[in-house]
Amino acid sequence: MSTLDAGTGSDExxxxxxxxxxxxxxxxxxxxxxxxxxxxxxxxxxxxxxxxGIAIGIAALVAIVGISASSRANxxxxxxxxxxxxxxxxxxxxLAGGPAELPADARRRLAHxxxxxxxxxxxxxxxxxxxxxxxxxxxxxxxxVLAADPxxxxxxxxxxxxxxxxxxxxxxxxxxxxxATAARRQGVDLALGPxxxxxxxxxxxxxxxxxxxxxxxxxxxxxxxxxGVAADRFGYQGSPSTIYLRADPSNIDAVRVVAAATADPRxxxxxxxxxxxxxxxxxxATNTAFTTLLLGLGGVALLVGGVGIANVMVxxxxxxxxxxxxxxxxxxxxxxxRAQFLVEALVQAGAGGVAGVAAGGCLTVGYAVAMDWPVRxxLLGLGGxxxxxxxxxxxxxxxxxxxxxxxxxAEAVRAG
Amino acid sequence: MCALDGxxxxxxxxxxxxxxxxxxxxxxSLLNLMGALDVPTSGTVRIDGYDVAGRDDDELxxxxxHTLGFVFQSFHLLSRLSAVDNVAAALLYRxxxxxxxxERAAEALRRVGLGTRLRxxxxxxxxxxxxxxxxxxxxxxxxxxxxxxxxxGNLDSRTGAExxxxxxxxxxxxxxxxxxxxxxxxxxxxxxxxxxxDGRVTSPPDASPKPGR
Numbered sequence: 001m002s003t004l005d006a007g008t009g010s011d012e013x014x015x016x017x018x019x020x021x022x023x024x025x026x027x028x029x030x031x032x033x034x035x036x037x038x039x040x041x042x043x044x045x046x047x048x049x050x051x052x053g054i055a056i057g058i059a060a061l062v063a064i065v066g067i068s069a070s071s072r073a074n075x076x077x078x079x080x081x082x083x084x085x086x087x088x089x090x091x092x093x094x095l096a097g098g099p100a101e102l103p104a105d106a107r108r109r110l111a112h113x114x115x116x117x118x119x120x121x122x123x124x125x126x127x128x129x130x131x132x133x134x135x136x137x138x139x140x141x142x143x144x145v146l147a148a149d150p151x152x153x154x155x156x157x158x159x160x161x162x163x164x165x166x167x168x169x170x171x172x173x174x175x176x177x178x179x180a181t182a183a184r185r186q187g188v189d190l191a192l193g194p195x196x197x198x199x200x201x202x203x204x205x206x207x208x209x210x211x212x213x214x215x216x217x218x219x220x221x222x223x224x225x226x227x228g229v230a231a232d233r234f235g236y237q238g239s240p241s242t243i244y245l246r247a248d249p250s251n252i253d254a255v256r257v258v259a260a261a262t263a264d265p266r267x268x269x270x271x272x273x274x275x276x277x278x279x280x281x282x283x284x285a286t287n288t289a290f291t292t293l294l295l296g297l298g299g300v301a302l303l304v305g306g307v308g309i310a311n312v313m314v315x316x317x318x319x320x321x322x323x324x325x326x327x328x329x330x331x332x333x334x335x336x337x338r339a340q341f342l343v344e345a346l347v348q349a350g351a352g353g354v355a356g357v358a359a360g361g362c363l364t365v366g367y368a369v370a371m372d373w374p375v376r377x378x379l380l381g382l383g384g385x386x387x388x389x390x391x392x393x394x395x396x397x398x399x400x401x402x403x404x405x406x407x408x409x410a411e412a413v414r415a416g
Numbered sequence: 417m418c419a420l421d422g423x424x425x426x427x428x429x430x431x432x433x434x435x436x437x438x439x440x441x442x443x444x445s446l447l448n449l450m451g452a453l454d455v456p457t458s459g460t461v462r463i464d465g466y467d468v469a470g471r472d473d474d475e476l477x478x479x480x481x482h483t484l485g486f487v488f489q490s491f492h493l494l495s496r497l498s499a500v501d502n503v504a505a506a507l508l509y510r511x512x513x514x515x516x517x518x519e520r521a522a523e524a525l526r527r528v529g530l531g532t533r534l535r536x537x538x539x540x541x542x543x544x545x546x547x548x549x550x551x552x553x554x555x556x557x558x559x560x561x562x563x564x565x566x567x568x569g570n571l572d573s574r575t576g577a578e579x580x581x582x583x584x585x586x587x588x589x590x591x592x593x594x595x596x597x598x599x600x601x602x603x604x605x606x607x608x609x610x611x612x613x614d615g616r617v618t619s620p621p622d623a624s625p626k627p628g629r
Binding site for chain 2 (some may be wrong): 325326328331
């Protein structure tokens with residue numbers, strides 16, 4: 001049983017037991033931030049290393065978001081450039097079973113539609129192309145031989161990478177134009193001089209190589225000869241295997257509705273109408289599954305960074321028991337001590353987040369420029385990166401800050 | 417275990433009391449109680465006239481910050497802060513603005529004779545100077561009571577004597593002081609001595625309060 005009465009007014013002699021409203025201890029938020037920053041500046045090396053952990057995670061997240069956004073923007077830009085107003089008409093399944101055929105005059109009928117700007121056909125020929133007559137019959141390297149309208153290239157806005165298109169030579173000469181992939185597989189390079197290929201047991205002169213056609217990738221793999229040559233030499237009847245048509249963009253949907261019935265009025269159900277742009281857009285969308293996986297990995301890196309902060313701060317709390325004791329003696333409440341250590345965790349994580357966002361942004365810009373893509377840095381990704389860093393920092397700081405706040409002032413003062 | 421038992425002690429405003437005793441005598445427990453760093457299991461502690469019983473952490477912290485000043489044996493300065501910032505830290509939790517804190521801290525440092533060392537860090541100061549910074553930190557908020565725990569324990573005897581004369585000067589200025597020490601010679605500087613042994617006061621507290629206050 002002890003009675004202490006310290007600093008009492010001299011005349012009262014301990015008579016006053018009344019409770020008063022003590023002035024409260026306060027910590028100005030600006031001072032709290034200053035404390036946190038000062039605490040870190042004193043341990044620069046350590047703070048830098050833990051911030052780097054966070055920065056790596058955030059940089060990964062931002063770069064993944066930025067690069068996939070740039071990639072998507074690139075696909076959309078390509079679509080924009082190529083136009084989305086293309087339709088492809090192909091024969092579907094016959095009702096009786098087996099493949100259907102498009103009537104030979106389908107092209108003419110489709111061209112009569114008001115909104116249709118251009119139509120061209122290809123017809124698949126039952127012949128093979130080989131690099132030379134010495135190769136066995138089976139070495140076709142996947143090249144398909146097509147009879148192509150002269151208007152095919154302009155309809156699809158395609159370009160010739162080397163040589164020229166079929167319309168430059170009179171119809172009866174045995175000339176062939178190769179798609180980009182077909183030329184590569186067959187080893188045809190017009191820069192090395194005129195080339196001949198063995199097509200349907202005859203020599204054909206390769207006069208042109210096309211640039212890749214993103215909206216008609218099946219042509220990349222094809223060897224195209226004129227309709228006249230095909231009819232003369234291989235008995236081509238003019239029944240198209242694919243009809244490409246370009247329509248007025250504002251009426252593309254209307255054209256799509258009537259295309260099947262126009263191509264084959266008697267069997268509209270046997271006609272397939274597709275829009276190649278849809279397939280491309282769908283491919284851009286499927287990238288997101290992969291992106292999600294990468295985002296998960298970036299998240300794991302961020303988590304590891306957070307554990308690093310927590311780890312270092314637990315040690316820091318042990319080392320700074322003396323400081324904690326002094327601050328408690330100077331009037332800091334548990335909340336103030338907790339706030340100080342939380343701010344330190346947040347400042348470290350925030351600095352890491354800012355650095356990570358900058359690094360991720362640079363990675364995105366560098367990659368997009370190298371790939372010749374438009375640069376897309378989603379603001380949501382940038383802001384989200386910093387926010388994610390702060391959330392991780394707060395979570396990482398909770399435990400060490402709680403330990404610091406729990407220290408009994410009498411014990412803490414004795415330490416250090 | 418009972419660290420303190422049957423201790424009844426009143427420190428009056430303006431007094432200088434030394435509490436002396438060997439280690440294990442309960443000095444530290446007494447300091448913790450007087451400093452509101454700890455609360456008693458039984459008994460009453462009144463600081464500046466007000467009972468600490470049943471106060472929560474916020475209230476005890478506010479009490480320490482507003483009515484008490486601490487001087488520790490090992491100074492407990494923050495090594496990364498300058499002298500003036502160390503002293504200003506005592507006003508941080510009182511909600512005083514940064515500029516005003518520094519002003520008052522510089523004033524306090526001048527009062528302990530360190531007016532020319534404001535920007536120095538603890539590592540650049542001698543032990544005696546460090547203890548002066550710590551004393552400035554204890555008095556900057558003009559507390560009702562300054563508690564000094566072995567303030568000369570880490571100093572050589574000459575520097576220790578200088579610190580004691582600083583305490584004497586502060587006491588003359590009206591600062592209420594409680595000095596805790598194991599060194600009877602140091603304790604003799606105070607106007608009143610309490611001897612602690614095994615958690616009890618062995619010599620009765622001076623019965624006659626000094627007149628003229």
